[in-house]
Amino acid sequence: MHYFVQRSDLRDLYEKTAAGERISDADALRLFESRDLNAVGAIADLARQRRVGNRASYILNRYINYSNYCILSCQFCSFARKKRDADGFQLSLEEIVEKAREALKLGITELHIVGGLHPSLPFTYYLEMLRALRALDGRLQLKCFTAIEVLHLSWLARKPVQETLRELKAAGLDSLTGGGAEIFRKEVRSAIALGKESAEEYLDVHRQWHQLGGRSTCTMLYGHVETLADRVDHLRRLRELQDETRGFVGFVPLPYQPENNRIPVSHPPTGYDALRTIAVSRIYLDNFDHITAYWVGLGLKLAQVALSYGADDLHGTILEEHIFHMAGAATPQLQTEAAMVKAIREAGRIPVQRDTFYQPVKVWEDSVPEAGTSDGPTPPYEHA
Ligand code: SF4
Structure with a gap:
């Protein structure tokens, strides 16, 4: 048993995770409410290791x-x-084509x-945009549109949703x-996103996309007016849909950014909250392969630490982020590949450049990026 868990009251959840047993909603709430972040992290790290081994993408x-x-x-x-x-x-x-x-x-x-x-x-x-980008490079993966x-x-x-998705x-x-x-719970949704689609509609768009053979990611915006029980409820609905379709390739918890909007929250989620949310997500979402530490919201330093708290992915280079930055994120608008590779290496993982579906494009194994090339991009689609 991990050192951090030996004398913790979360030992039973470590044992459940080690045995490959699913934790309950009540267990997830216990993890969220625990003050023993190291123990929660150790359980998440075990779950991460069992699921994806020693790679981070x-x-x-x-x-x-x-x-x-x-x-x-x-x-x-x-x-x-x-x-x-x-x-x-x-x-x-x-x-758009020029940017691409x-x-x-x-x-x-x-x-x-x-x-x-x-x-x-x-x-x-929208159809012409997709066609134009597809024509630009057939290998470019187009990840577009929210539910x-x-x-x-x-x-x-x-047209019905499924026909629209087909087109x-x-x-x-x-x-x-x-x-x-x-956050899926109706009362919270009304308080932060009145007029937006319901939880059922969000989930149904993804369900129908998965039924067409499509894959998608899913998110949770946390750290505003929701309770910890609301977070568990949110994760439960995602876990249920994943049981049904297996269509989610990854989960991305998004820390709320408080500026320039109308929610009465003065501070983004703390580092403690970010780490426990990533960790509980990893432990509870036992049918998800990948949990992302979104550096845009966390900063690369905290995202790197999150690799020891259940995350196995740092997201991407992005180049030009607007949505979080207009809400006050102080992180850069882009990240270099070299910085992400270094962050992953330091955390003791093997860096893997992945594609949209988390398939490896380049595995860095034990190689060291060559001097003078590590700040620049690598050729796409290179399998090393
Ligand atoms: S762009 Fe903003 S206001 Fe419009 S649906 Fe998305 S979150 Fe809501």
Whole structure:
């Protein structure tokens, strides 16, 4: 038994995890409420090791927000703008393709594309965007749209969700993003994202995508007005859908950023809260392979520490992040591959460049990045 757990009152949960037994909602709440972060981390580290071994991943990707105009006004959102706002924007298809072209030169394998619910762009804009990016490079993986965007597109297309997803897939969509899950409990949702889709709708969009053979990630926005029990409820619903479809490739807990919005929270979640949330997620979500420490919200230093608290992924290079930064994130807007490889190595893991579906693109094994090349991108799709 791990040193940190030997004299802890969480020993039984360590033993359950070691035996491969699923923990209950009550167990998850105990873990959240425990003050013994080291013991919680040790259990999560065991679960992580059993699930993915000694590797930790990152992806070379680029974020593109096609527009920040949105017909909704979620209370927590610092990103959305109305047409009357001076800092609203909307990219043309040519501008999107140009951003993608520039990023391809840097070796990215994925474009991560989301925006607000635009008041007037037609469904054809989204189809043409996917087709244009697919035509640019057939190997580029297109991870696009949150569940609420899919519902918006289905409304625009005047077609059922599954048919809309089918059309998007045919146009080039590879994966849905996990954004927009927030916290599932209705009362919390109303307090932070009134007007957004319900938990059931979010889950059903992902369910239908999975039924088409698609894969997606999922998220949880924590550290605002929700309770710890709300977090457990959220994780339970994700675990249930994963039992049903096995379509989630990873889970990304997102620490709430408090600036420029209307939620009365003055400070983002602490490092302690971030680590325990990642750890409990790893232990409870026993049917998920990958748990991400999202450096944009945590900072790379804390994300690195999270690799010892259940996380096995640092997310990506991103290049141009808007949503968290408009909400006050003080992290850089991009991360170099070298910084992520170094962070993973120092944590004692083997760095793996992954693709959208967490398949390895490059495994660093025991090799050391060559001097002078480690700050630059590596060629895409290289299997080392
Ligand atoms: S969170 Fe999304 S749906 Fe809500 S206001 Fe912001 S951009 Fe619009």
